[in-house]
Amino acid sequence: MRFITRISALLLSALMATATFAQDGLADHKLALQISDNNPQKMNTVLNVAANVVRYYENQGETVEVRIVAFNAGLHMLREDTSPVLKRLSSFGASMPNVTFAACSNTIAGMTKKEGKAPPIVSLAEKVSAGVVDLMTLDENGWTIVRP
Known part of the structure; x- marks a missing residue:
């Protein structure tokens, strides 16, 4: 019985650590994707890469x-008035909370x-104050930076 209690305590600790890990935003993998062109094809590529990476690791x-x-x-890709991918952004935001x-x-x-x-x-x-500075900060904190 003592063995089962220890196993249960270890499992509970692992679950709590996993929950804390997720809440702190600490992930096994961190990817930053750059979009600096007013090009819907590039933005769709960025969104495809994000979705593929999320699915792979999940x-x-x-x-x-x-x-x-x-x-x-x-930035036009994130504008409500000019984004040609607005509809996809809306559904993407709802289905991929880790993006x-x-x-x-x-x-x-x-x-x-x-x-x-x-x-x-x-x-x-x-x-964010500056997109490039955001990318630099992410890089300095261990994120992988990709420009598809």
Whole structure:
């Protein structure tokens, strides 16, 4: 009986560690994908890569985080008014909770100045001060950076 109690305690500890691991955002694998072109084909490629990577690691029983960072002309992919992939973004955000989106505030400021108003960014995107700095910080923290 004592052996079963120890096994149960070990299993409970492992489950709690896994839950804490997931809550802390610590994943076995971390991938950042760059989109800097106003090109729906490239954005679809980025979304395909994200989905394929998530499925692969989930099938392996491993955790993965994917962050898609949009800056420069690629920010159009995250704009509610100009994104040619808006419908896919909406469904993607709902079906892939371990994929996040980052929108460059420097690019937003440039677009605001040029257009006279702030561009509407999709709600699933987090605004970061600078897209390239976000990528650099992710790289410095062990993320793999890919530009499909």
